[in-house]
Amino acid sequence: MARLTKAQREWRPGMPKKRRSTKVMFASTVLVLEGFVAFFATLAVFGLRRDEFPPAVILSVGIVLGLVLVLTCAVLSKPWGVALGWILQLVLIFTGFIEPMMFVVGILFAVAWWYGIRTGIRIDREAAQRDREQAEWEAANPDGGEPEPRPQTP
Incomplete structure (x- = not known):
């Protein structure tokens, strides 16, 4: 028997679909993308600096x-x-102490993170406003806003 999620258990016919957060997306x-970069940076550090650091530590940490x-x-x-995300941005930047190119990569990703969070919040706010306005319009127009049928002219 399949297990239902909380959203599936609480769903009722006619319920509007919950909007997904653009900020989270x-x-x-x-x-x-940072996860992939961390993996490939791990391989780079493993190849370039395995004499300086134990290979097991490099691979484990990365x-x-x-x-x-x-x-x-x-x-x-x-x-x-989101706070955890900001901490991880700093961790990625600080990996530059092991591989200096990661300072640049980490800073660029931190800028992308900041922009994604900022823009996502704005888009989510605008979507919520549209949803409120749509709900108000639907409440004011219960017939769906259908125009009256026009009389047929011969």
Whole structure:
């Protein structure tokens, strides 16, 4: 027997579909891309600096960082999720102390994160306003705003 999600259990006919957050979508996109970058940066550091750091440490830290970046997408809708994202932006920037090119990459991703959060909040606010205006219009026009049928002229 299939298990239903909370949203599926609470659904009733005629319920409007809940709008997805654009902020969460943009932030998730940045985090997933950072996860890939963390993985490939791990491979680069492994290849370039395995004499300076133990290979097991390089691979462990890099893979864990990549996984944490990707898994953070699941908590972005929670109040502390975006704060965790900001902390991970700093972690990615600070990886520049191990591989200097990561300072540039980390800063560019932090800018992308900031822009995605800022733009996503604005788009979500505008969508909520449109939804309110649509609900007001529907309440004022219960017949669906259908115009009266015009009389046929011969």
